[in-house]
């Protein structure tokens with residue numbers, strides 16, 4: 394068993410589809426072992442996405458990620474990082490496989506409904522960025 398970090402993004406909270414996304418997560422054998430709804434501050438979003446700070450889409454990404462509530466989650470399962478990335482589908486929903494969260498729900502490459510960690514190391518860093526260990530109930 395291992396863990397990954399997930400964000401259900403503002404485009405999804407605005408459309409009230411967080412339950413539909415959680416259903417896909419749970420039907421694919423990932424357990425939601427921590428979850429909270431927050432509105433990210435600019436400082437939190439910029440820190441979280443600092444790896445993208447030189448990208449042309451960085452400012453738009455921060456504006457978008459702070460435009461409404463998000464759901465922060467810790468997911469547990471076998472091979473959780475890779476498994477969740479497969480369930481999410483490609484960053485750009487146009488390239489995502491049928492049945493993935495992004496193919497089903499995402500609007501475009503930016504408003505792509507969910508984030509998932511891209512490695513075990515980043516999962517650990519991202520989980521620690523938002524959760525205390527006591528908030529995670531395995």
Ligand code: CMP
Nearest residue numbers: 445450454484502503504505507508509
């Ligand atoms: P995420 O997996 O959270 O990682 C970085 C985010 O930046 C990504 O999902 C998208 O929301 C956004 N993003 C990535 N590439 C682009 C792009 N080419 N144009 C606009 N937004 C992007």
